[in-house]
Amino acid sequence: MTVSQIDEEVAKLLKLKAQIGGDEGKHQFTLKTAKGTRDYNPKQMAIRERVFNTIIRCFKRHGAETIDTPVFELKETLTGKYGEDSKLIYDLKDQGGELLSLRYDLTVPFARYLAMNKITNIKRYHIAKVYRRDNPAMTRGRYREFYQCVNDRRILDGMFAVCGVPDDKFRTICSTVDKLDKMSWEDVKSEMVNEKGLSEEAADQIGQYVSMQGGMDLAERLLQDAKMSQSKQACAGLTDMKQLFSYLQLFQVTDKVVFDLSLARGLDYYTGVIYEAILTQNCPVNVSATQNGVDEKAEEGVSVGSVAGGGRYDGLVGMFDPKGRKVPCVGVSIGIERVFSIMEQKAEASARKVRTTETQVMVASAQKNLLNERLRLTAELWNAGIKTEVMYKKNPKLLSQLQHCEDSGIPLVAILGEQELKDGVVKLRTVHSREEVSHTHNSLFTSVWSPSPLVTIPGTLGGC
């Protein structure tokens, strides 16, 4: 029999076994996570922790507090908030009692929280997972920089009005405009005219506006625009846009922000300024340069979509308040999965090892029968707050103990041997230099704690 014949035979037999429910029928499980979900292994978690810490540090720097809300809400809390996206909500099975849905974003639960607790003033951040029944196609790539697009719902609505879009078509035309990041203007226009029944003239007028990008200057120009200035709404939005740019000037970030009349955002609940953070990808193009004898591809920035987005939603809290009291809100949501996937790729590309533990010392033995001594020293180090590991075998080889340190990035090894025990000392070995120094008990603890080069724990990720 050839190998492939054997494989085939084995496969047949396993299939048969599965059919008759072999091994007490236990093994017919599909061994997988649910569609659209994934596990995070320790390396991925170490990177995720870095990303989160960077973001949380930023929120804290700006004085934000954090809250948490449950993973599911009453179904009615989510009803009527997401427009066409509502079909993507995960519902829980009716098992008696309340009808529940998994949260679709953090904004609606936040609005519910504000209304419930009658809060009108809070700067909060909330890090949690949200659940959507779609098929996220994760584009991966190397990203060079990012910038932010800004627009205002009132400018969009004013623009629609002055271009002759009927009132009842605002939202659906807005959805079509939102596709400009993925479709050409020709295709967007065709959808407006042929699918949504807009007049070609109105579409063309919209086309002129949505191609505009700029800053303070553009807002000023549009306030003078013969058509645009006819809309009170548009003027209100443009005036606020000017104010926003005056703050951006104070913060010295105008080079990162673009006022873009094509930005629409999908969700229904925005009432004012809207924005997105866009990453620019490094894409190889067909120009090659030879440097140091190595072929390098010239690279060009290409937009790969948004990693964050948000806006003002002044009406949402009022929808939950018994008296309809409005609480103005503005916020941003960061697509952490995307940011994380970028960081993960960076880590893979870098030669640097990602540590998944923070262990400072491995307690090892050079001879047999020292398990009790190893455990005793380990407990002492733990009690002193030192991150310590010990191998669980009774008699591990010294080499395999040292190898484990190399593999997992543990910088120090405390080595016990018969002689050391007699002398009342411990040998402390620095893994990367292989240097060994004998220590008394007390000086051991000080050495591990002291901020000397001995305890430099290699960073888990460069540049993030």
Added chain:
Amino acid sequence: MTVSQIDEEVAKLLKLKAQIGGDEGKHQFTLKTAKGTRDYNPKQMAIRERVFNTIIRCFKRHGAETIDTPVFELKETLTGKYGEDSKLIYDLKDQGGELLSLRYDLTVPFARYLAMNKITNIKRYHIAKVYRRDNPAMTRGRYREFYQCVNDRRILDGMFAVCGVPDDKFRTICSTVDKLDKMSWEDVKSEMVNEKGLSEEAADQIGQYVSMQGGMDLAERLLQDAKMSQSKQACAGLTDMKQLFSYLQLFQVTDKVVFDLSLARGLDYYTGVIYEAILTQNCPVNVSATQNGVDEKAEEGVSVGSVAGGGRYDGLVGMFDPKGRKVPCVGVSIGIERVFSIMEQKAEASARKVRTTETQVMVASAQKNLLNERLRLTAELWNAGIKTEVMYKKNPKLLSQLQHCEDSGIPLVAILGEQELKDGVVKLRTVHSREEVSHTHNSLFTSVWSPSPLVTIPGTLGGC
């Protein structure tokens, strides 16, 4: 009309309004979180963060890595793992595609993860919420100390065998034994005999064993016990128990651990050692002492149930492996909600304020029309990595800016005034001492960063 008549009339009118769908029918929402769930406000989150950090620090000290798994699993992944508790699993609605359930614990997803990734060696921690359709009655109280109960499933099964419990009744009798923390032995015995059909003689024999508590000595005595020693299983469990106590001696924690033959644990998947961490509550009893003219109640330790529990589950991973390969596992689950509720109560009882932000400096102005100057300095401080806040009003009063610092525990205020701007300085005020020092720009940044008493930020929680 009296006030109560007015109230009554208003209530009637509001009810009528709700019936006819007043305010466009928007306000018939039930403004609540789903049953059994809760929100966490910023203060509660600050305490939760403290609790988590304490626990994570411990895991990291012991060299653990962390992983994450999705909040829902394929329904079949959870099937057949929880015995009678399965009815408490939340299922997702069948919306086409896979049948899904919210995770009921972190152990089964972990076993699935190990089998899927063919991992046989890992020390992991996993902090995440789990979902159970029960009515958790949260006992609150002041807790003094905790201890751990230990037993072994094999000792229990061996005990059942030698006491004459039929094989097919092991699990159900085990469930009854598990109730000994809430029920008297008489009631437990009655359930065994009258509901589960066990002979009175067998029940009495069990009764003698389950009253036993001890340590190494008890394990040794039971290994000599005429009846117990007849069971191979019990002997294996008792031998391991002796080994466990020898390690506990090395770690010097024997005073915290009790070998308790009544400990059973509900879940089906345990195969060896099982344990629980029990809190002892301070309960007022009827002895009063007068001290400093104030009546004080003497207090006595009363068990209020477990805050953590776990055990060995050597068979679970094999249930997911196509070839049934076993991976021995042992773990503990911490009931963080309970720990958290204790810490929350401690914080409430203490006079200390819980800070919900880490803001170091408030940028304030003493005169009007300095918004731009405030924003500019704020941005500079942010860029220097200093946690800074600024009030959003155009012309806030100095008093209300200082009051905000008092309320939220911000220790420093950088005050801008016309004179300071002319002189190129900033006044730095220490909130608690009201001391004010003028600084140039550079010395301001150094002052805020320097580890002087100026920057001592009061801790958010004492003693945790």
